[in-house]
Amino acid sequence: MSTPAILEDLQAAFPGWCIWRSSAGRMWATRNGRRLSSLEIYHGLCQTLDADDVTQLAEQLKNQEETEKAL
Template identity: 40%
Template sequence: MAPDFPGIPSSPWHMWRSDAGRWWATRARRFDPDDEYEGAYRTVDGDTQLDLVRSIAQQESAAAVRLATRLARTEEAPLRTGDAC
């Protein structure tokens, strides 16, 4: 089976071109539910392959920023009595 992105054998996105010529991609694994609630899309489209890759990059980048924000909040939260270290 050929990779969806040439040169990237294990892309988490599956990409195809519709009969109408539009490019589509869907992510093999779901985003974190919080990311989806905040607008992460598992399926994206674009007029060109480049537009599609940009849409994928925007989704992955936004999810990474949200994850970093959640991790930063966790690190800043003080431990309460009984919390595991």
């Protein structure tokens, strides 16, 4: 998958996340509909992510997918 360039592309690429831009201009994503267990957090999964821009957030979301698949 190529790196999404705009917020709408990012939302479409990662439907399990609620993604938004804060009033301060930072990008945020939080998981939809499920809370992570302590074990999942221990292994590197995050409930909420933040980044400076869409590209950085996309990379973090890709890393979360890869980590989750490895569990």
